[in-house]
Structures are given as structure tokens and as C-alpha cells.
Amino acid sequence: MSSQNLQVHFCGLFPESFLTWSNLKPNLNGMFACDLCDKEYKYKRNLYSHKKDECGQEPRFQCPQCSYRTKRKGNLKSHLAIRHECYLDDSANC
Numbered sequence: 086m087s088s089q090n091l092q093v094h095f096c097g098l099f100p101e102s103f104l105t106w107s108n109l110k111p112n113l114n115g116m117f118a119c120d121l122c123d124k125e126y127k128y129k130r131n132l133y134s135h136k137k138d139e140c141g142q143e144p145r146f147q148c149p150q151c152s153y154r155t156k157r158k159g160n161l162k163s164h165l166a167i168r169h170e171c172y173l174d175d176s177a178n179c
């Protein structure tokens with residue numbers, strides 16, 4: 086992926102912090118660290134999607150059978166499989 090493509094991508098989704106993103110430097114470990122939590126990523130784009138999809142976001146996926154909530158649909162699927170022996174797919178109604 087060229088840096089030009091990245092810039093277009095970041096610019097469209099993160100206009101106010103575009104400069105921050107393009108100037109972001111890896112830390113001493115060569116990792117890109119989230120400034121809101123302690124997660125670190127090897128690639129800037131992974132940190133970007135962490136911030137966009139995970140960090141500071143409300144968990145969007147609620148277990149229909151208990152109070153478990155998660156930010157990732159995959160986690161809810163494995164939660165249902167493990168805790169409720171229920172296998173979620175889009176047509177399932179269990």
C-alpha cells in the first residue's frame with residue numbers, strides 16, 4: 086500500500102486529525118501506541134482501525150441471553166457457542 090493511498094483513506098475518514106496521523110511516529114519499541122489505552126500495533130493502519138472500531142467505542146453486540154456485551158461480532162459468536170452452546174448465524178433465532 087503506498088503512502089498516498091493511505092493519506093486519501095485517512096483524510097476521508099479522519100479529517101480533523103489527518104496531520105496527527107500522517108506525522109505519527111512509532112515509539113521506542115517500533116510500535117504505534119494508542120494514546121487512549123495501552124494497545125500497541127506494529128502498523129499504523131492497525132492502530133487506525135483500533136481507534137476507529139474498538140477504542141472508546143461502546144460495545145455494539147449484546148448477547149441475547151445474558152448481559153455480555155462485546156465490540157466484536159466474532160467475540161459474541163464464540164461467547165454464545167461457549168456459554169450458551171448456541172451457534173449464531175444471521176438466520177439463527179435461538
Ligand SMILES: [Zn+2]
Nearest residue numbers: 119121122140
Ligand atoms: Zn486504544
Ligand SMILES: [Zn+2]
Nearest residue numbers: 148150151153
Ligand atoms: Zn451470553
